[in-house]
Amino acid sequence: MKIIKTLSLIFLTLLIPNAVIAQNDNEAKALVKEVLDKVESYDNFVIDFTYSLENKEQNMNQETRGDVSIKDEKYVLNLMGTTQIFDGEDIYTIVPEDDEVTISSYDEANNEQITPSKMLTFYQDGYRFKMDLLQDVKGRKIQYVELIPMDSNNEMKKILLGIDKQTKHIYNLIQIQPDNTKIEFRVTKFKTNEPLSAKHFQFERSKYADYYINELD
Template sequence: MKKIINILFAFILVISSGYSQTSQKAKSYLDQVSKTLSSYKNVSIDFTYTSHNTASQDISQKGHIDIQKDLYVLDFMGIKKIYDGKKIYTISTEDEEVTVSNLNKDKADGILPSDMLTFFKEGFSYQWDITATVKGKKIQYIKLIPTDKNSGIKDILLGIEDATKNIFSQVQTGKDGSKMVLSVNSFETNQTLSKNHFTFTASKYPNYYINTID
């Protein structure tokens, strides 16, 4: 379960983990997206995550994430993750356990929201793709292709709502035929959040085991 959460978290935040200078048109467009996202005080997203695997049954779950600079609160599949700028708190309702850890950039949950604004790292080439109308919205798609030939990812199709330059969807296709689809159900910005919104409060979990691993 926790492994799925970490994969999903990376999938949400690394909306684009890097691109090479293959398409100037796509680069300019993603510059606009990056500028728009960085202008918000905070972002609240309701999403649906669907995993298609030829070897197993499809998984489809809804979740929610609040982001303010590098702080975040993620709720998904009975797991809540809070990053307060210093520590990551992984709260499992099923296990009644809170795992406290340091941020580790080498792990999936070490990715920060600001990383999704870094569109120009190495790792992908990108292509200008189709424009389509989805749910009455004009969506521009950009395809990302890993430059690492040994990558298990075939490509990532990133959908951008053209009018707002907000993220609309992301489809990651594996070379094994698997797919991970992230669909944004609502994208709210500049919400009124309490000053303790991104703070872990132990008193809310009186019977939980606190497991501090580092």
């Protein structure tokens, strides 16, 4: 699912390593490092979010809600009636509407598969960081950092990362595409160190006995 791929990319912006922000605007570098350090201090985190897509010229305006839980390399993403689980080895995409589960092994060389480590590579490949606007959003001070692609053929014109200056958590992330389509991910709830069970990031096949299991490998 393209939306799941885009959202995985957005969520994992939280895990940008120091190497990514080297040789960029020093103030932006320091702020993003604060976000990184804070996120790395958590055992896990759970995010509720809204995802919107807008293109005024094409009269397009869509919005949906979802949630994601992340621990190290593992994640569970719920969006548009679909659940995607990555247990560290395999990716499970569960579509109740079709009574189908698709299972694929994670392949580090496959650019279509999304994991936190793959997203780190994405941001190392040609983005510069600089400070942007500071905005007051319902009493919260949101500092934006602009990510500028070095490659003119990049599918993104620019990316704006909104950071809550008080909590040092991500407030939102906005992607602007060359055709001026705007994709926004906005955090509505950010919970940390949740009491997630040992099975939370595991696919339990017995729950889907009536589903068609499509094993790609």
